[in-house]
Amino acid sequence: MLVQKITSKQGTTGIIGSAFLSSLLVLFLLAPHMTLPVHAGTHQHSNRYLSPSEMVFGPGGKALYVLCEQSDEILVLDAATQQVENHIPVGHIPRALVVSPNGHRLYVTNSWDDTISEIDLNTQKVVRTISAGREPYGMVIDRSGKTLYIANRIGNDVSVVDIATGKEKKRLPAGHGASYLAISHDGRFIYCTHVYPEIGPDRTPSQLSMPWIGSIHVNYSQREDRQPPQSAITVIDTATEAVVRTIPQPSVAGVFHVTLSDDGRLGIAAQMQPKNLVPLAHVEHGWGIGYSLTLFGTDVGTPVQVPLDELERYDSYPYAVAITPDKTRIFVTATGSDSVTVIDTKRLLAFVHGHAKPFINDLSASANYVIARISVGKNPRGITLSPDGRELYIANRMDDSLSVIDTGSNRVVRTVKLSGPETVTALRHGEQLFFSSRYAFQGQFSCANCHIDSTMDGLSWDLEPDGLGRNIVETRLMEDLPGTEPFKWNGSNPSLAVECGPRTALYIYRSHSFSSPELADLVLYIRSLPPRPNRFRLPNGQLTPEQARGKEFFYRTVNKAGMSIPRENQCSFCHSGPKFTSQKSFDVGTGRPSDTSAVFDTPHLINDALVAPYLHDGSARTLEEIWTLFNMDNKHGQTTDMTKDELHDLVEYLKTL
């Protein structure tokens, strides 16, 4: 409804005329800002959702290649008309794409196949499939076009692949969950980020006791426990194909895209700053997670972190970054906030150089350099600038659409609907809910912030209901969950509906959270998440000799002295059933003084190689540490009689589950 004033001095004709003309005038003025959707092509809609997540322009900017994660394909769009001209099938769950410097080839990482698809851009066919590391994610190509660099999320490394032979030349160590890469404009350096924090000391043991080292009493101070998460950007020299340095990112966990300005003076990485060490008793004032950028390069000198949030609005979570060719503007997608943040580079650098550091926890800082927050589609992910820098393309992953922003006016000028089902199924709706931050207090975070790409965050958290500083618990992997109930480390939540419903609303989201129908859709989505392919099994399903020996230990009923192992101390007693959980809780001696109870739910072991750190509070950095540091009294299986090699065999078997 409207409030409108009419001046009594006007005559009737004048009023009618004014009103009519005013209406026409307003219509005319609004026209340039209309953002009517453009349908990309006349082809029939796919029966699979696309989930577009990354894009790249082809040579001369004539074609736009759009990577679609869920339909396993690359869409070829005419950049001028935004019409889809072709679909190129690739491997399973593609994650990144690059065009060769000569413009003849397109390379795509297939994260669940551990391969790279090489596409001839003339024929628009896959001409070769190249083997990669474990779960290849981000990728860049060197300026010569001879070498691919691929970040392997599970491998925690970067593969260096010779394109001519298709062979991997070497693997370079990178961070935990290495995922995104960028190459400097001069081609000399490559920068790699990682999505999970480095696994550092969390809890120090009071005693080390294994046959090969004897018993050592260790008196570390409790103060060494629970340090802030650490991340780092790995810098690779393309001349030597070696890691030359790292850029520390203190108190950061969850780093996504990194990019560099064309002049090479400014690098930017998008990231999260979890507040997992302070009790999550409320979430206002950035108490849950902060969102920020790491700036590095000669423009800033010492690397610095700058916040993106406001006092009552959050940039959940920053994913991709683009810098205009003239470096005047920076664009950042906020995946859970369904928006793009626009930063004035000059003001940003002036703020960085003019204010005392640190200012990372100042929620009013962003007012100094953020000049716009532009609403786009659901779950915006990758962004790319048109070659002339005048338009910014955003892949709206949960909408199967692209938003196009005029970088001069900071307005959405087009929304390009890609193919894909017209209707939103309950499963798709559940997925949209999972990635949306609008259900948490002030939109601070979504499920996906702690379950990155529906996995975990590698962190342990201090939730409030059990008391402040008590019952610290690690975030668990979210795959293959049916048949693993109950949930929560103390096993108190019988179903996902309880776990994701009232518990989340009360103690995590601190807001209205999901309605009953929404919760049903969300649970449907979470239950549908399959396990990733196990990279440790042989293709023929058989076990290696060491895995086979480890299996013997897993199922053994007597110890090496020939004595029977109590049933409850046999690995396969608690870790039983198809998913290696009895779905019951036990005290395996891993409780700590701050735990209300030492009895914990038995986690399933599917893909347990991927979910480090381990134990309920994330205090074991590796599978080995579960027994070498935290199983002094054999309550967590009979292991003290095992040699180092035997324990290694057991671990190798566990990785195959």
Add this chain to the structure above:
Amino acid sequence: MKRKYCRLLILFGVLCGALLFGVSSLNPTSASSVVVPIIVTGAPEYDALAALHGGERFPSGSQLMSFSEGKPSPLVSGFAATADAQISFDGKSVLFASKHLPNDPWQIYEIQIGKNSPRRVTSLSDDCIRPFYLPDGEFVYARKVAGRFLLEVASLNGTSQPSRITFAPGNFIPTGVLHDGRILFESGFPLGTNGTPEVYTVYPDGSGVEAYRSDHDTGRSQAIQLNGGDIVFVTPAGLGRFTSSSAHQLAFDAPEGDYSGGLAETSDGDLVVSWRSRAPAGARYSLQLVQHESRSFTAVVADSSLNLVEPVLAEPSHQPDWFPSSLHPWNTANLLALNSYLSRDSAIPVNTIASVRVSTVDAAGQPKVLGTDKVQKDGSFFVQMPGNTPIRFELLNASGAVIRWERGWMWASAGEQRVCVGCHTGPERAPDNVVPEVLWNQSGPTNLTGNNQHSSN
């Protein structure tokens, strides 16, 4: 886009309707106006801030009037006085305060728009004013107890007892409900005093009370949240504004004058303000329209004998988020301060804070010390204190001298676990991600309840 075009069509229809049916107002000023539809309180006398001192805002009575297409009509009949209209989120009902007879206390009623059969919502012997709808079938209002106004939350259908949510000295008057579910209210600054009017927030369960911003100024009242999220309020100089991005009050350009009669926002972002000129003295409040982009000022409706105040628009509005209360079933509350050295007032030199002293107010209204607790080297402390009780903190040095003290009073709800970054750091300060030392050294809070039998953790 469709919504914008609909608005244009409605606008066109309104204009044509005005032509067909004519326009009128009370005693029209030079510009006759159409307001579609708007409810306003008309009162011969109006003292906007009287309730902040426990006083009467409408000493000569008041009546709610509905304006539709410029024509005034009483919202309800049969009451000695009515005021404080608030529209339900679906735009179909109105909560308001009224006196059935002149000497009756103000009570809360609800009426369906277009009907004249109001339903009594409160049945108390105290004045109940300024009701606001909350999500999930509840409402918040100010109730006058022992001469001062406190806030209560109650169910609209009367199925539960009213729940008090403010527990400090002073008066508390709600002015709105934020999109995030918090209640916006005005009270004196420092909180718990009769000082300068200031804007505060509290959750509907009484937890989390705090000043909306910590750049305390010369006075703020009548705060509302606009559709875009900004907070607009009345200042002694005119209007002021808070945005999500700034820790400080920003200017709100509008013509000079007194805006104390309150304001409302149209769905197009314009403001309807109750305004009067500062001269001559005693001028009446009239309704003006402030266009949101040009800030141009247009008379909407005025009356030479009545103040037209507290305008509301009778249309649907966005329902705020529902806040799920996670209070524990305790009589006490816990407070964890991460680093009491942090303060926006001025830094406290390191290694100078030795302890924290917690006080309350006794039955005679005098401060009463509940106890002291050690402050850790990193500035953290963790204390248990009485819930639903005025609380004040003082930081002491090793000699027991006060280094920094809270000038007002706060409270924590019974069962609340309150966590603070520091002492008066302001809402712009997010916490550092470190485990506070006190959580290494203590397994629970120090009992400062004044009763050793209390246990909450």
